[in-house]
Amino acid sequence: MTLRPEYVKLLKEMADSNAPQVWEVPVATTRSFSQQQLAIAAEMAPIHSVTDRYIPGDTADIHVRVFRPNNSKNLPCIIYFHGSGWTLGFIDLFNPCLSILSQESQSIVIAVNYQKAPEHPFPAPFNDCYASLEWAVKNAEALGIDRDNISVGGDSAGGNLAAAVALRCRDQNLIELASQLLVYPCIDKDFTKPSYVKYSEGYGLTTKTMQWFWDQYLQNPSDAENPYACPARAETLKGLPPTVLITAEYDPLSSDGENYRDRLREDGVQVIFEEFKGVIHGFFRAPEITQASNDAISFVAQELKKFRR
Secondary structure (H helix, E strand, O other), X not given: OOOOHHHHHHHHHHHHHOOOOHHHOOHHHHHHHHHHHHHHOOOOOOOOEEEEEEEOXXXXXXXXXXXXXXXXXXXXXXXXXXXXOOOOOOHHHHHHHHHHHHHHHOOEEEEEEOOOOXXXXXXXXXXXXXXXXXXXXXXXXXXXXXXXXXEEEEEOHHHHHHHHHHHHHHHHOOOOOOEEEEXXXXXXXXXXXXXXXXXXXXXXXXHHHHHHHHHHHOOOHHHHHOOOOOHHHOOOOOOOOOEEEEEEEEOOOHHHHHHHHHHHHHOXXXXXXXXXXXXXXXXXXXXXXXXXXXXXXXXXXXXXXXXXX
16 A cells, blocks of 8 residues: 555655654654644543552652553553664653544553663663563552453554563563564564565655664663663563454564564464554554544554454
8 A cells, every 4th residue: 555645745744854763863853752742632532530659669669550441440451662773762752542442442541651761761761661561460459450351562662661661570480471562563673574665765764863872772782682771682482371463564673563463463462453554654653643543552452342352
């Protein structure tokens, strides 16, 4: 499928803006650009409640936002880690998609504002995310969470974090996760894969930008061999939870998702997979830009329900 018209328009506007690349300006400047995106973001979906709180982490308190679709005392839960290269992004940008996800899946969604690289490189963001899962498990009853139906999820760098948290959860036998949701995840630091070559530039996210993101996150080269940093390096994926995995057609990361899908299936993990056509990286959190965002959120919400116990 060709690019959707809304993305043809958006990519032209981006090219015409001559905005600096992430490596050309201080991280703080790029983060301020991200704040400006709130001006055009979609409204949050009507929802029973949204609550902010801080929970204990290894090195700092962690800000989380709890989306609750109703007042039931025993709801499924998705611990969600947002994307933006481990360095950028914040929960507010994800309010629209996560409020819709909460409503459509009838799940509590706990969005985690983990510490960011380069100030806090691996393993700090990963440790924050795992600590948020531990907190949810420990406090499930007080939070109105069904402890047997806890999932992890995330998009892009957040998909990396979700996959890594699922691995550690399996390794440490914390709980048996109901599922994992991986939205165009970056799973491996390998820029030779077909999509990194085919969609290296001109489609929003570029391969060079991904190289910069990885360099901020993994400041010790040996970390690239750690499966909690690069889940593709895990010796086996056996025992991981059922997985809903989606990709975007015009995305440097699409090969990462496809390769991880194949490995999961080879190791006996049930995977529901869908490639969304005509869209670019980041579409999942942008209902104000494309109907494909709403379609994808509805799709993953319904598929996640199939794995409930």
